[in-house]
Amino acid sequence: MNIIHKGRSLWVKAKSDTQLHNERNRIVRSTKKFIMSIFRLILIVGIAYVIISPLIGIVVSSFFSNEDQYSPLVYLIPQTPTLERYQLAITRLDYFRVMGNNLLYVVSLTVVQLAICSMVGYGFARFNFPFKRLLFGCVIVMIVLPAHTIMLPLYMTFRNFDPLWLFSLFGGEKVNLLSTPVPLYLLSIFGTGLRSGLYIYIFNQFFRGLPKEIEEASFVDGGGTFFTFLRVMIPNAIPSIITVTLFSLVWQYNDLFYANAFNVSDNIVLSKRLNTLGATIANRDRVVDPNIQQLYVYAGIVLMILPMVIIYVFLQRRFIEGVERSGIVG
Amino acid sequence: MTTTVKMKRRGLTLVQRRSISGLMFISPFVIGFIIFYVFSIGMTVRFALSNSIDTETGFQFTGFAGLRYFNEAFSVHPSFRQILTQSLGNMIIDVPLILFFSLFMALMLNQKFKGRTVARAIFFLPVLLNSPSIATALSTAQGTIIGGNSPVSTVVMDAVGGSGGFNIDFYLGLLGDAIPQTILDYIAGAVSRISTIVTSSGVQIIIFLAALQSISPSLYEVAKIEGATPYETFWKVTFPMVSPLLVTNMVYTVVDSFITSQVLDLAYRTTFNDNNYSLGSVFSLVSMLSVCGILLIAGLWVSKRTFYQN
Structure with a gap:
């Protein structure tokens, strides 16, 4: 009984505490912002990858030597680059x-x-x-x-x-x-x-x-x-x-x-x-x-x-x- | 004894002079349009309606053919109808996706974040690289290997030596009961076209970005003070303000996809490879008219919903 009463009064106090309220809002807002920016980062990097990846592939392979082209070990970086x-x-x-x-x-x-x-x-x-x-x-x-x-x-x-x-x-x-x-x-x-x-x-x-x-x-x-x-x-x-x-x-x-x-x-x-x-x-x-x-x-x-x-x-x-x-x- | 001062008008009025210099400024275009466009469109119609033969010295018309070639295009030619509907269908599917995507990306690139200029530079890159000669060179180089045309992404797959297959149909199938199949197909189609969509929306992104930048910040301020949520702000402020550009972008996108469409390619090949001028002209005319029809309908539909400031 006492505990419930105490709890309730604490709750009322917390509810009317504007400082806590503001603090909480601030945290919620900054978390939202952070999540949005992560989301944006993923999206932009992903789409930029779609755009750039063919280019990277082309530029990199233009330096491949014959061995590199057929070597299964070669990924992106040629072992014996050639001009x-x-x-x-x-x-x-x-x-x-x-x-x-x-x-x-x-x-x-x-x-x-x-x-x-x-x-x-x-x-x-x-x-x-x-x-x-x-x-x-x-x-x-x-x-x-x-x-x-x-x-x-x-x-x-x-x-x-x-x-x-x-x-x-x-x-x-x-x-x-x-x-x-x-x-x-x-x-x-x-x-x-x-x-x-x-x-x-x-x-x-x-x-x-x-x-x-x-x-x-x-x-x-x-x-x-x-x-x-x-x-x-x-x-x-x-x-x-x-x-x-x-x-x-x-x-x-x-x-x-x-x-x-x-x-x-x-x-x-x-x-x-x-x-x-x-x-x-x-x-x-x-x-x-x-x-x-x-x-x-x-x-x-x-x-x-x-x-x-x-x-x-x-x-x-x-x-x-x-x-x-x-x-x-x- | 009144001295009547006779205002003698010498030469032309100012208005007339202005209009003459205006005509002078646009005269190159008027001449060019008459010689190269009006004349050419007339000639295309004439080709489409008559028999013609190609001789050493040029071409000769050998009589009026009526609608014979139109008839031939639609009922005799093996693939024209199919290619026409396919090209127009692709256009109708692609254009909304490109518009939606470019508006979305413009909104994203308009926000403030680190590396914004780099991101913008990258998103415009496809316009530089979207060259038919590169595409042809790539596809012929590919064609000798696998015996067919292939999108660039597999080039990269080959180039980097991996084959990371990813069966999207399987994952979409998991949602099969919840979402109707047609929508799933559309989404799957959109995903498989992502490369096309991304690479063909460079100019549109720039245009939308420009529109977004031109919205006055005070509008957003008002919306914020009145307590609008971001969602409401988008639909009540941002969208109406960029909507005039929607028409511009739509025209640009439709024309752009028309230029690279198969039906124009077919018209070109019929004309220059098979020397069938009349049939080729019919193909161009029909595709031209249908694209104009699409543009007209879509333009009217969009501009009814467009917000103009004045």
């Missing part, structure tokens, strides 16, 4: 020459895309003209309909290049532009290149978000329209320029579809060479064992992604911040 895969892959890819050409090609296309898409995006963002909504609808159509669906007409257009029958009108010859990089430059110059619609959209959203006052100040000071765009608006659009640059570089570099469809030479496009690397090595160097062939392909893949990874490592931080401010969000 032979890279040597042969570099020779067969003609790596440095093709990579130089490829980077030149990709960078020049990116510059064209940046110039044109920023112009068009600015035009849509700041000017009023007849049929504006309809024309912006065309941009959306371009995003939704990838060029893959109209490849055949494009192929025909460039095989007998005769824009709007102008060439034949003035007695010129139709030109075959296939097997040259010209079609892609033309597409980019006219704002219809690889994913141009998306870039126009990004620039449009960004320019719409900039305050009108900076433009007006420039007009008042006597700047022309184009001058204002070039010297006032472009320097303010750095975040979206970084975003578009990285997207454009990466997608153009990885592109195989246009390169195949327009038959661009594999002296310019490294990804085309990589595609046939396995077969080349099998036939020219008589590496008949497919398991060993594969190691050369891995080395080729590492060589191929190397420049993009380097660029990404340098631009990464600014890029992610850039996307956050680049007006994809509008």
Whole structure:
């Protein structure tokens, strides 16, 4: 009886003790937080593993020697690492020459895309003209309909290049532009290149978000329209320029579809060479064992992604911040 | 004696001048769209509706064929119908998963924790590496070994020399009585697609992250003061605020999976390998229209539930 009574009074006391109450809440909250952070850690590490593991596998195996490939004892760390895969892959890819050409090609296309898409995006963002909504609808159509669906007409257009029958009108010859990089430059110059619609959209959203006052100040000071765009608006659009640059570089570099469809030479496009690397090595160097062939392909893949990874490592931080401010969000 | 000052308008008004310079800015796009897009779409339709032969100097149309090639695509071609439904089906399954996953990951990466920048960098990595040439090189290299295409994960399995099989169906079967089979199948499918889903949601994660960052902190403050639980905060604040981006992301995801779909591949092969231009054009047109239809329906459905600030 006495004990129960004592217990009850203790319980009442404990219940009304706010300090204890707060203490308990604090512990519960911090435990919750801790469990959440463990959960988050597991999830993020797990998914990061899904992303990185193929990469680790490829990078590691590209250093395997023949013995390592067949040794059951070897797991991830090669016993007798070799650079032979890279040597042969570099020779067969003609790596440095093709990579130089490829980077030149990709960078020049990116510059064209940046110039044109920023112009068009600015035009849509700041000017009023007849049929504006309809024309912006065309941009959306371009995003939704990838060029893959109209490849055949494009192929025909460039095989007998005769824009709007102008060439034949003035007695010129139709030109075959296939097997040259010209079609892609033309597409980019006219704002219809690889994913141009998306870039126009990004620039449009960004320019719409900039305050009108900076433009007006420039007009008042006597700047022309184009001058204002070039010297006032472009320097303010750095975040979206970084975003578009990285997207454009990466997608153009990885592109195989246009390169195949327009038959661009594999002296310019490294990804085309990589595609046939396995077969080349099998036939020219008589590496008949497919398991060993594969190691050369891995080395080729590492060589191929190397420049993009380097660029990404340098631009990464600014890029992610850039996307956050680049007006994809509008 | 009033001096009538005649305001003579010289040239154009300011509005007109502005609209002309606007047109100047967008003129490259307009020209390109007409030459390369409008013209091409028209030509695709023309191809689909007529017989054509390929000659040395180019192609020639040899008469109107009506709907013959549409008929052929649907009732004669051995695999078109199957590939079309399969591609669209995959799209319908994958897109919600990718959207859900990327929103979830964006929420997670938006929290403050150590190594956040590294985690973000890793999650964007697939965009860099998602190159068709790498995929093709890998699958051909694999194909010579096991005689078929295989996902990258088995490459790693081979590369690291282990074969850790894990029969997920068995573990899911243990739950068989409690959960309906269709849901289990969907989950099993989702798990086996995890690699595809993770690697194709890089851009979407970034877009959602950007949306999350743009939510004003004062909204959360209000929610907290009013005593909302985290669950309520998510559904009443976070979700409505990112919902406009849901449409953008959906369009991006659908188009992205359409580009890599089998049906476009079939259209490409029919056109360029078999030189059957009319049939190839029919394939492109049909797949194009069905994807547009899906986008339209889904877009309307989502945007009805979207919250717009203005």
